[in-house]
Amino acid sequence: MAEEPTQGERELSTLLPPKDRWWERLGPDERRWLTIAFVWCLVLFSGMYVWLAVGDQQTPVESYRIDPFVFQQEVDAFVEEHQVDEIQGAAVVEPPPGSEVYLHANQFAFRPVLKLQKDETYRLLVSSTDVQHGLSLQPTNLNFQVLPGYLYVIEITPDEVGEFPIICNEFCGLGHHVMTGLIVVD
Numbered sequence: 001m002a003e004e005p006t007q008g009e010r011e012l013s014t015l016l017p018p019k020d021r022w023w024e025r026l027g028p029d030e031r032r033w034l035t036i037a038f039v040w041c042l043v044l045f046s047g048m049y050v051w052l053a054v055g056d057q058q059t060p061v062e063s064y065r066i067d068p069f070v071f072q073q074e075v076d077a078f079v080e081e082h083q084v085d086e087i088q089g090a091a092v093v094e095p096p097p098g099s100e101v102y103l104h105a106n107q108f109a110f111r112p113v114l115k116l117q118k119d120e121t122y123r124l125l126v127s128s129t130d131v132q133h134g135l136s137l138q139p140t141n142l143n144f145q146v147l148p149g150y151l152y153v154i155e156i157t158p159d160e161v162g163e164f165p166i167i168c169n170e171f172c173g174l175g176h177h178v179m180t181g182l183i184v185v186d
Contacts, residue, residue, distance in 0.1 A: 061144065062153040068129040071104070071151060078102040079112050087113055087182075100125055103166075103181065105133040105146045107173050110166045110181025118185050121157045134170030137183070145170060158185040 026034070078093065078101075085092035091112040095101050097120035104111050105128040116122055126135060126146055133146040146152065158164075166181035 064151045064153070065149060066127060066151040068127070068148050071127045072129050074125075075102045075104045075112075083112070084115065092184075095122070098122070102126075103135075104129065105135065105168070106130055108168075108175035108179040110135070110168070110179070113181065114183045116156075116158050116183060116185050118158055118161050121155060124154045124156050126152045126154065131172050132170055133168045133172050133179070136167045136169040137164060138167070140164070143169065158183070161185050 078095075079091045082093040082095045083091045084094045090109065092115055093101075093112045094115040097117050100123045101114055101116070102112075103114065103124055103126045105126065107130050127150060128146045128148045130148060132148070134143065135146050136143050142154070142156075144152065162185055164183045164185065166183065168176060168179035172179060
């Protein structure tokens with residue numbers, strides 16, 4: 001009958017590596033699954049770069065530092081120059097095609113309402129004057145963060161006629177759930 005190891009021997013044996021050869025070569029099934037997993041990792045990793053090149057998913061966005069007070073003045077001047085109507089207290093502006101268009105994110109609205117022409121290119125200038133916001137333009141799936149003190153310039157060319165809501169997708173305060181804006185394309 002084998003003698004039971006003492007407590008000290010048991011503790012010492014847990015600190016030492018196992019005796020002899022405790023591992024075996026991989027079996028054929030294990031090798032096959034590891035190979036499949038490794039190849040799949042390579043496919044997904046290379047797919048990121050392929051999709052970057054051919055997926056047309058990267059929005060070319062320029063960004064600059066801007067004083068929020070200066071941005072507010074530029075938005076006010078833009079609205080005064082191009083206002084054509086008013087919807088529920090929000091100015092509706094219709095800038096000429098090819099021009100710079102201002103969009104102000106502020107708790108809890110995107111203003112002004114933009115009236116743009118189909119198949120015309122505009123430079124959309126977006127900033128916030130209070131807190132961080134998220135800009136989500138559907139159905140084009142345009143999503144990015146809007147930070148105070150930074151001006152984001154996005155070239156957009158509306159290719160469909162209709163009304164397109166702008167939604168804040170970054171929690172910005174208690175009224176976040178009502179923070180919307182609108183782009184109308186004729």
